[in-house]
Amino acid sequence: MKENKQPPKSYKNQEFLNSSDARTIRILSEYLDPEARFNKYRVTDTVVFFGSARLRPLEHTTAKLQEMEETGDKEAPGYEKELAKARRDVMMSKYYEDCVQCSKRITEWLQNVDKDDKRFVVCTGGGPGIMEAANKGAYLGGGDSVGLGISLPHENHINNYVTEHLGFEFHYFFMRKFWFVYMAKVVVVFPGGFGTMDELFEVLTLVQTTKIKKDILIVLYDDNFWKKIFNFDGLAESGMISPEDLNLIKFASSVDEVFDYTTQYLSRKFSKRMNEE
Numbered sequence: 001m002k003e004n005k006q007p008p009k010s011y012k013n014q015e016f017l018n019s020s021d022a023r024t025i026r027i028l029s030e031y032l033d034p035e036a037r038f039n040k041y042r043v044t045d046t047v048v049f050f051g052s053a054r055l056r057p058l059e060h061t062t063a064k065l066q067e068m069e070e071t072g073d074k075e076a077p078g079y080e081k082e083l084a085k086a087r088r089d090v091m092m093s094k095y096y097e098d099c100v101q102c103s104k105r106i107t108e109w110l111q112n113v114d115k116d117d118k119r120f121v122v123c124t125g126g127g128p129g130i131m132e133a134a135n136k137g138a139y140l141g142g143g144d145s146v147g148l149g150i151s152l153p154h155e156n157h158i159n160n161y162v163t164e165h166l167g168f169e170f171h172y173f174f175m176r177k178f179w180f181v182y183m184a185k186v187v188v189v190f191p192g193g194f195g196t197m198d199e200l201f202e203v204l205t206l207v208q209t210t211k212i213k214k215d216i217l218i219v220l221y222d223d224n225f226w227k228k229i230f231n232f233d234g235l236a237e238s239g240m241i242s243p244e245d246l247n248l249i250k251f252a253s254s255v256d257e258v259f260d261y262t263t264q265y266l267s268r269k270f271s272k273r274m275n276e277e
Helices: 020-040 058-071 079-113 130-140 173-182 194-208 223-229 232-237 243-248 255-269
Strands: 045-050 120-124 145-150 167-170 184-189 217-221 250-252
Touching (some): 045 079, 045 130, 079 255, 145 173, 173 194, 194 217, 223 250
Parallel strands (some): 217 250
């Protein structure tokens, strides 16, 4: 008679845990693990930054443009198109740099006024681009920051500026979105593509339908970009949203405006929990 192997405990059975039968357990893990860590490190409130993963630091884009202009094959097919793209990337890099400054200034302010609790931290999707810029700004401002990463083909690592014990990698988009919104008191939205728009409009829908009971400040940066992409006034004029729904959004055209909107809102809403400057 053959000797049977000792069967694994269910919670150690990787074949089971990775199966469709254990999907509920995996979903629950993406709720409980972040909750446990946020409780441990007393993170209860976040300033969330959304924006494109494609934007790069000005230093990076200017170096690439300079290389193309100095050593590129100007006779090669597609050179002019690539050159135009490189120049566009340099122009768009201002959003990366502005985001670093926004996050840095807000973090420094939070470090000063939230002296006792230190509950407010910057939160991003943990990836490159605007996410990296916001985490970098928080790092330069002397504060912690959260990175809610997601397993994607082109974003498979947390950026180096996320505080190590506050970095996560999610499988389920909806659990990641839950943690974006659950602790958010301010959402700052920089230029981005489908993912950024998805996040923006999900937050707007939750606030509009009062599925979120708390107040959230939503700031779009910058107004020239967003008003070119979306005609929000047109939605109200056509009756697709109520005119008062336009009040759910603040538009900012400078780092100073984002800083002022954020600090004035937090001071007004949470003055009992914050020390005066």
